[in-house]
Amino acid sequence: MxxxxxxxxxxxxxxxxxxxxxxxxxxxxxxxxxxxxxxxxxxxxxxxxxxxxxxxxxxxxxxxxxxxxxxxxxxxxxxxxxxxxxxxxxxxxxxxxxxxxxxxxxxxxxxxxxxxxxxxxxxxxxxxxxxxxxxxxxxxxxxxxxxxxxxxxxDPPEDLIFAALIPDFKMSTSNGRKVLPSEYTKEDCVFNISRAALLISVFYNKDFKKLRTCFQDKIHQPYRGESINGLKDIFETAKELGSLGEFISGSGSTLMVVLDKNNTNFLNKMQSYLETTEATWKIKLLQPxxxxxxxxxx
The missing domain is CATH 3.30.230.10 (Ribosomal Protein S5; domain 2)
Structure with missing residues (x-):
């Protein structure tokens, strides 16, 4: 066995x-x-x-x-x-x-x-x-x-924890791909290349104040995010509660919030906020x- x-x-x-x-x-x-x-x-x-x-x-x-x-x-x-x-x-x-x-x-x-x-x-x-x-x-x-x-x-830095905000609705990968454009501009490609490279450098150097810039994207999140009601408000609330950055996990529907491991106020306050939204959300604090x-x- x-x-x-x-x-x-x-x-x-x-x-x-x-x-x-x-x-x-x-x-x-x-x-x-x-x-x-x-x-x-x-x-x-x-x-x-x-x-x-x-x-x-x-x-x-x-x-x-x-x-x-x-x-x-x-x-x-x-x-x-x-x-x-x-x-x-x-x-x-x-x-x-x-x-x-x-x-x-x-x-x-x-x-x-x-x-x-x-x-x-x-x-x-x-x-x-x-x-x-x-x-x-x-x-x-x-x-x-x-x-x-x-x-x-x-190996990701031990200084970080990842708050997975998991809603009660599903999003399939195949459907998530259908909403993406078939072509992108050179400017959008350069935008993503620079941030992807910066993300790896920031993780190595533990320069976490730059993480929010690293998680910016023009390839998939602007299109998939339209199917997640309240996404911008949720990310803004996370920022107000001290998050270092936010992104859509895979094709969704989970949202990922990156936190300093010493941020002890986020969980309860974010849960309280999510209870005011239309969907039902669970938060799991995870480590790599x-x-x-x-x-x-x-």
């Missing part, structure tokens, strides 16, 4: 569209093993209502098995902990892909290299930002070149996860 723990992730982080991803200490956990027969898919020990055709863990495993011509008889998959909310921009699909590929690789006696796992995970997900962070942990800048994932990982996916053999 394998126990697999996979972190949530926040992607884009403002200007890093489809290339920046950071793992967070919010987790999905799975039990997976190969069996002699049948395919059993459980959630917290109970039969899952999700059809097998839509089970991303199972489909990721089959993708790996097919690639390496491995014939399995049966599988036992149990989602024992599901703390990463679905369709909220926190990498829930990436946790399933990472768990499925890590489990399949172990069952196949670790035939896949780290690079091959990253490549296949990105092929399944469609972009590398969330899956690289989920697998490797930390803050990762990633891209695909000649069908190979290339990434660089840094630097370990990525962890596999334990039981």
């Amino acid at each position: 394998l126990k697999i723990k996979v972190p949530a992730s926040t992607a884009n982080m403002g200007p890093g569209f489809d290339s920046f991803g950071m793992a967070l200490n919010l987790y999905n956990e799975f039990e997976i093993e190969e069996t002699d027969k049948d395919i059993i898919f459980l959630e917290a020990g109970e039969p899952s209502s999700i059809p097998l055709s839509e089970n991303l863990i199972y489909n990721s495993m089959v993708k790996a098995f097919d690639k390496y011509n491995y014939k399995f008889k049966g599988l036992y998959i149990n989602v024992i902990k599901a703390d990463v909310p679905l369709s909220r921009g926190l990498g829930s699909s990436a946790t399933c892909i990472a768990a499925g590929l890590k489990a399949a690789n172990h069952i196949m006696n670790n035939i896949m290299s780290k690079q091959e796992i990253l490549n296949l995970a990105t092929e399944i997900e469609g972009h590398p930002d969330n899956v690289v962070a989920a697998l490797e942990g930390g803050l990762d800048v990633s891209l695909v070149e000649n069908n190979q994932v290339v990434y660089s990982k840094i 996860d630097c370990n990525g996916t962890e596999v334990t053999v039981c």
Whole structure:
């Protein structure tokens, strides 16, 4: 039996569209093993209502098995902990892909290299930002070149915490992409390139007073933000409560607020403000996860 723990992730982080991803200490956990027969898919020990055709863990495993011509008889998959909310921009699909590929690789006696796992995970997900962070942990800048994932990982500063503002409404990644323009001006591209580069420098140098500038973006947030009622007011309130910067997590609907770890007033005051808005919001104070996916053999 394998126990697999996979972190949530926040992607884009403002200007890093489809290339920046950071793992967070919010987790999905799975039990997976190969069996002699049948395919059993459980959630917290109970039969899952999700059809097998839509089970991303199972489909990721089959993708790996097919690639390496491995014939399995049966599988036992149990989602024992599901703390990463679905369709909220926190990498829930990436946790399933990472768990499925890590489990399949172990069952196949670790035939896949780290690079091959990253490549296949990105092929399944469609972009590398969330899956690289989920697998490797930390803050990762990633891209695909000649069908190979290339990434660089840094450990985010310990001085920061990340407040995830999670609403009661979902936003799918596919719908989030439909609202984006097909072309951008040179000025908008330069705007994002400069801020993406500055963000990495600021994290390295702990020059946090510049973070709000770093999270500015003209590629996706202006368009996706229109679907999140009250976004500007929420971000303005966060600023008034001492935040260092704010951005849409992934394609939304979660909003991420970056705080100094010593900011003890934010949580209660922001929660009070959010209770005056139309949606219902939960706030989770999170820290970066630097370990990525962890596999334990039981």
